[in-house]
Amino acid sequence: MIATMIYKLTKDATVEQLEAAGLGPNYAQRDHALFYQNSAGVPWTAAYIQAKGDPLADLYEDIAAEEKARATYQWLIDMTDDVDLQDSLKFLREREIVHALRFKESVQILIDERGKKKVY
Known part of the structure; x- marks a missing residue:
């Protein structure tokens, strides 16, 4: 975009x-x-693109990437007075925020479940 x-x-x-x-x-x-x-x-x-192969490490890397992208979009928003461009950038910024939140939820699920024995 x-x-x-x-x-x-x-x-x-x-x-x-x-x-x-x-x-x-x-x-x-x-x-x-x-x-x-x-x-x-x-x-x-x-x-x-960073990947360690450890789910927690990879999710923390993903969270960091989303937060960096969010910050970049905010800087771009602050650099322009074009309202249409700002609206598009705000959409992208909000999407990064939601992604980071979902990754954080996934981290918590992994932490909560890692000590439990799974039988399938």
């Missing part, structure tokens, strides 16, 4: 506007196409 928002915000920009916004190198390589990278220009990689 973020990539689509960025595309919509930049698709009609002129080369001069893109250069003024610091997007000249991206335009020179990709025209108006998006390239997934962080704010420092580091390309996205699957190495960003």
Whole structure:
């Protein structure tokens, strides 16, 4: 969704506007196409996905990722005065909050159940 928002915000920009916004190198390589990278220009990689194989450790990692995403959406909301963009970002922020809550509930279930013997 973020990539689509960025595309919509930049698709009609002129080369001069893109250069003024610091997007000249991206335009020179990709025209108006998006390239997934962080704010420092580091390309996205699957190495960003963390998994330990332990359910509790993995859920805590998921909670941290959701909270980081929530904070990022809040910073983006604070950076724009475009109400439509803010509404979309608020939806995404709230979704991260709900995800974090569900992961926290899952952690509690695992903690409550880990000492019980299961017979199936």
